[in-house]
Amino acid sequence: MNGPESFTPDLNYILGEAPQLKGFFVGAGFNSMGIASSGGAGMALAEWIIAGEPTFDLWPVDIRRFANFHGNDAWLRDRVAETLGLHYKMPWPQREHESGRPFRRSPLYDRLKARGAWFGNKMGWDRPNWFALGKTPDMPYGWGRGAWFDAVAAEHKATREAVTVADETSFGKFLVQGRDAAKALQLLCTNDIDVPVGRTVYTGLLNQRGTYESDLTLARLGRDKFMVITGSAQVTRDADWITRNVADDAHVTLTDVTGGWTVLSVMGPNSRRLLQKVSKADFSNEAFPFATIREIGIGYATVLASRRTYMGELGWELYVPVEFAVTVFESLHGAGADCGLRDMGYYAIEGLRIEKAYRAWGRELTPDDTPWQAGLGWAVKLDKPGGFIGRQALIDAKAKPLTRRLVSVVLQERAAAVGRRGAVARRQAGRRPHLGCLRPHRRRRGGPWLRAS
Template identity: 65%
Template structure:
């Protein structure tokens, strides 16, 4: 035993006694894992939890996240009965109102998404909104949404109830113990050091809230979050306010309201936040608040007086300014860190911790026990960030914007503006000089499109945005002439060693044991047969492979591969992303352009589709991979960074007579969706198998070594209901509407799925979508043909034609053309 009677060892040590830490302890114990010690440096809920507003809204940006919140609401409604401690949970519903036409359009889109995700929702008029929330004025409103399943809870009571439930199932919770160090051996957790002694542990879970970043640094793990001030007031009693009053959200005013003891809690998310704690969070910041800041709060107060005029004659009982932690993208951090084995994180909840804690605690507990996520958690997976995202100066500047995203208009393709430019390819300045309008992914500045006019910026909207025609021209050039995409943000992983082939082949669903010079498109599958990633494997030598994967996937894919390599295998993985640029030369004239700057033979016989060769290109020597993501003849040119500018200049000069032009990621997205190509985290998720995605051709069931997920996939093949879920392409029958993704899909008038990706298909002359259909029978071409299909676009239904195989070049002849 150590110090105050603590055990000297435990299977699980949880750091942090806020609502998330208590939820993880509760769910681990419910799973039968009772050797748990939760350590809280102060008292339970003393950090951020105690001053949280306690709002619980169900709908989130992805179905998986929505399901976690819905589990939270179910848990909170049942917890008091189990533990005997009140949670303050009340399913009072919520009203969200719109002041502008654009916001009303957004709410109509939200309603369609809610129906697709099985969440009860009603579109209501301003008068109906006032009936549900009588103390607000509605003269300036366009309408609203009513979500009866939403609610509110008392954060402190809820934490205590979860803690009692955890104790009843065997967990031990100790307050007043500070963790001073995280102990590791061979990059694996071995225990924690506390101010009362050492505890050996198999697993450590970092639920330290605002301190989570510092706790991560104790063992070299990146936990990118930063604190910001978050303010709300509690008013005196107001006539007409009663305990059954729903939660009210007025996002155009950046504000929310809930009832409390006959008055109102009013808070919000101002457009530009105040970061806090640049020099670290004090250890003893327990049950403390920051000074009142009425200047920062002014914009919220002004909007609140517009919505509830009675507040002008009502006193303020309390002003709460409690700091909370925010992440770079407004989603929380969950999962095992790639830096340290068995070190898990549940932190950075962006003012959504109360709503998220139930589901997030269960998901993290299952991840810990099973060794992998049991559902699609990519949106919150800590591996979506890299070490550079943990830079404190960058975090400080990004968090200023992130807090305001809660109620900012979620425009399609909205880009964050803060802390940019960040990562830049060698061509950044040249593309900027050609009117490139940049977006950002994994920190990379990437050309979204090339504007016709100098200085143009994206004008956001729910219809066609101002770049529609420019992207149409890029799209046309790719289909009819030739374009260059700067895809240097692709992640590149070099795998070497005498066991590289056998190890990769056991992990990849496709057969990558091919001759050097061959390229294989394949998936990485989990034990459920779902996608963990999709990527391209280039066999350069017998013992050397180059993996090309998505921009956001370097950390996650690296972690997945390394964890699946056998411990004694002779295999080495190196992230070489920064060493290579990728210039994709695509279009019918691509062979003519490339032939004019190389002496290599580019004919079909000498350079067939699906192969990679080292070729000369002007003065440079590059890897040319004959592959396409746009459905046209073309090569991905993998260029050493120092030669990138020269290669680009040679291509543009040689292509001038063929009408070459630069093209950006908006065109790339439209081209790939028009062709029906799937994308990771959109159509391909951990819950979707290759069979459901229509990618069975990329799986080799016969290879002798087998592959991760094979057993589950074989079982799926014999399951008659497995193909009731399919990824299907749909093309609107009208050429006018613009789809963006997230819309609901209807079969014979009933919601049956949702749009996963969408863009305007300039070749087909209409918006094109890749949708996930969840039917009651096997989804076949016959099934699609015999039913009527529509897509709900902000409350308007548009007829759509469904396809299992794209109508554009359905047999894939163009990329293989002579």
């Protein structure tokens, strides 16, 4: 070979069946690692062709991590020039790409920026990672605690003790509709999704091995109409998984409506008081119980409010048509001062959910884990009518002893960073790197915890 190598926008190669063209498999974009990777990549692709799906967790290289808009020539030219150069640069924790940004933007982008947002990038979306109050946002990379630590701690605290608002517009959103929509989704989901209109359900989507293809929430908006809310990065993958597992003759359509809705999460013990100030709707437990969704008014805007939490506090996710996003954001901030309202970014969201042991697909949940191993058996209804994909594998797995289990770890040393990065930080501080011994720590809510010393 004597020519340019093929580089991708994220420096990982591209494997798998193209979601747009059944039977067309791609093994390309090897980023100058194609010789070293060839044995494993070849095996993975061969198994994928034979089984019709990946046989283990290949998410970092899965072709479905990209969407059609990633194929834009101008964007590719700018981004790939950067990824080529990253080969020999330090892989800092929290490193973000600098080129080709901003790419996808929430209608609130400029307002969030003016409020001190430091943006990260996911699936092309520029999203606030944290808010630097009163300072110019700056984040020098390093191995220890970042410059963001105190600001993120304050966002955490405000969510636990007052109220925060986070722009989660990047959530993937599909409308799944049609006479057979409930039946088709029932077959895909581990949980029972045949719920009354106005309810929401958290569920896993499994493959025939009984391991996770996705985890998501769906809202029943009508007898034959569901809104599926999924992770920002999983949109192409989930749309592909759902559509390829719906029978050809079923009366079901899936429409990606991600760009049509802004999502504002209002979370914390004061969320009810704040929303009550900007809306005439009744947010009491009796009128608006957990896992329900309904249309409400906020000022002149009509939005969908979903009572759920990803952070373990009282809260509502507001699904706002993009044309009303600014109105709703201004209403919340206009009324929020005496409720202790703060903005929150994705670092705090991640910390809050991990504290409560809420799992996320692509991080803790992968196509290598079953719901039993993940501790998510409560979202599996083995006896629901018609069963679901992966049910038999789960029954078989249940008959055997559990040999692997997802656990959370509580560090006694507050300044420690876990794993390889932590080891480097300890070595820099002149201390012996170690992960310590783990012993059960059961005082915390939200799942099994281990304490590391």
